[in-house]
Amino acid sequence: xxTWETVAALLGLAGITVLTRGFFFITEREWPIxxxxxxxxxxxxxxxxxxxxxxAVLLDGQGLWLGTWQDARLxxxxxxxAWFVWRRDLLxxxxxxxxxxLAFRIGLGW
Amino acid sequence: MNNQAxxxxxxxxxxxxxxxxxxxxxxxxxxxxxxVTGMAMVNSGLGVSLSVFMSLVVYAGSAQLAALPLLxxxxxxxxxxxxxxxxxxxxxxxxxxxxxxxxxxxxPRRLWHAYLTTDMGYVLFMKRYGVSxxxxxxxxxxxxxxxxxxxxxxxxGGALTNWLAxxxxxxxxxxxxxxxxxxxxIGFAGTLALLALSCSLITDRITVVTALVAATAxxxxxxxxxxxxxxxxxxxAVVLGVVLDHMRDKSGPNTPEASG
Numbered sequence: 001x002x003t004w005e006t007v008a009a010l011l012g013l014a015g016i017t018v019l020t021r022g023f024f025f026i027t028e029r030e031w032p033i034x035x036x037x038x039x040x041x042x043x044x045x046x047x048x049x050x051x052x053x054x055x056a057v058l059l060d061g062q063g064l065w066l067g068t069w070q071d072a073r074l075x076x077x078x079x080x081x082a083w084f085v086w087r088r089d090l091l092x093x094x095x096x097x098x099x100x101x102l103a104f105r106i107g108l109g110w
Numbered sequence: 111m112n113n114q115a116x117x118x119x120x121x122x123x124x125x126x127x128x129x130x131x132x133x134x135x136x137x138x139x140x141x142x143x144x145x146v147t148g149m150a151m152v153n154s155g156l157g158v159s160l161s162v163f164m165s166l167v168v169y170a171g172s173a174q175l176a177a178l179p180l181l182x183x184x185x186x187x188x189x190x191x192x193x194x195x196x197x198x199x200x201x202x203x204x205x206x207x208x209x210x211x212x213x214x215x216x217x218p219r220r221l222w223h224a225y226l227t228t229d230m231g232y233v234l235f236m237k238r239y240g241v242s243x244x245x246x247x248x249x250x251x252x253x254x255x256x257x258x259x260x261x262x263x264x265x266x267g268g269a270l271t272n273w274l275a276x277x278x279x280x281x282x283x284x285x286x287x288x289x290x291x292x293x294x295x296i297g298f299a300g301t302l303a304l305l306a307l308s309c310s311l312i313t314d315r316i317t318v319v320t321a322l323v324a325a326t327a328x329x330x331x332x333x334x335x336x337x338x339x340x341x342x343x344x345x346x347a348v349v350l351g352v353v354l355d356h357m358r359d360k361s362g363p364n365t366p367e368a369s370g
Binding site: 098 | 135136138139142156160163164167168169170173174177181184187190191194195198199200201202203204205206207208209212213217220221223224225227229232233236237240242247293294295296298299301302303304305306307308309310311312317320321322323324325326327328329332333339340343344346347348349350351352355
């Protein structure tokens with residue numbers, strides 16, 4: 001791919017970022033969304049997060065299940081959830097999980 | 111009101127700094143993920159200047175990562191763009207919920223909103239302003255102009271913090287691609303940030319169930335191409351959530367969950 005072809009591809013990707021993220025509010029057009037669906041969409045944020053997290057924790061790069069319990073991601077998730085239950089603070093949750101992951105990965109080679 | 115006045119009005123509002131603070135907390139995860147994406151761009155052979163260009167104009171981590179291998183083998187444009195479109199489909203759903211907050215703005219401003227709406231930004235925003243009371247289908251904060259202006263300030267505070275955290279770390283990743291050992295798996299901090307955020311969204315039994323169903327659906331449908339499993343998972347959780355909300359409403363307002 002030539003440089004200019006790549007630039008064109010990247011500009012197209014930028015357009016797709018804006019088009020998808022703004023899909024329902026770029027034009028003035030009214031979109032009739034049934035009330036039950038509008039209410040149901042309150043579940044979308046958590047669902048999107050859970051859908052991104054679960055495969056990132058439980059599957060490997062090829063989409064296969066973890067072959068072993070000795071994977072640093074598992075104690076990291078356990079530590080993060082435990083911290084959240086204990087302190088209810090987001091920064092501590094992220095930090096404790098990251099520290100545990102690095103400790104198991106670098107220290108124990110999991 | 112000219113744009114300049116509106117901008118300065120936004121960053122002077124307390125909502126702007128609240129949004130910036132709340133985003134700063136999860137920015138550690140954002141930065142880890144940006145770092146990994148920056149490294150991935152250079153390592154795919156894109157070159158430094160095109161990697162910088164991609165980070166600045168595309169600003170969509172998961173779509174960038176999905177497009178990189180296709181760019182590297184010179185795949186046709188329709189395939190590269192089609193893949194990004196599918197990876198980004200969840201944002202189409204998000205945009206339906208953001209619409210009532212934004213339609214009072216000019217189109218150029220709405221386009222900036224579109225570019226800046228990330229997963230983190232959307233979730234934090236809906237968590238704070240997406241609540242609708244009294245059986246209204248549009249959230250309170252989208253109907254009342256004063257409240258809405260505060261919500262907009264919150265959005266911009268968070269969005270600019272998010273943008274800075276992402277671009278800084280992405281540039282670091284581009285220029286230090288060889289300095290950080292890949293096997294550390296530092297990008298997992300991004301997943302942990304999402305995990306922290308989702309823990310804070312679990313408020314009652316219904317949210318526990320919808321989260322578990324979304325997770326299960328995403329795993330079960332993982333074989334689908336272009337991360338369409340995420341869209342399937344959202345659809346499953348939304349439909350189930352509608353059913354569970356109705357069952358709860360029927361069982362009366364005295365059940366403990368009704369307050370959640």
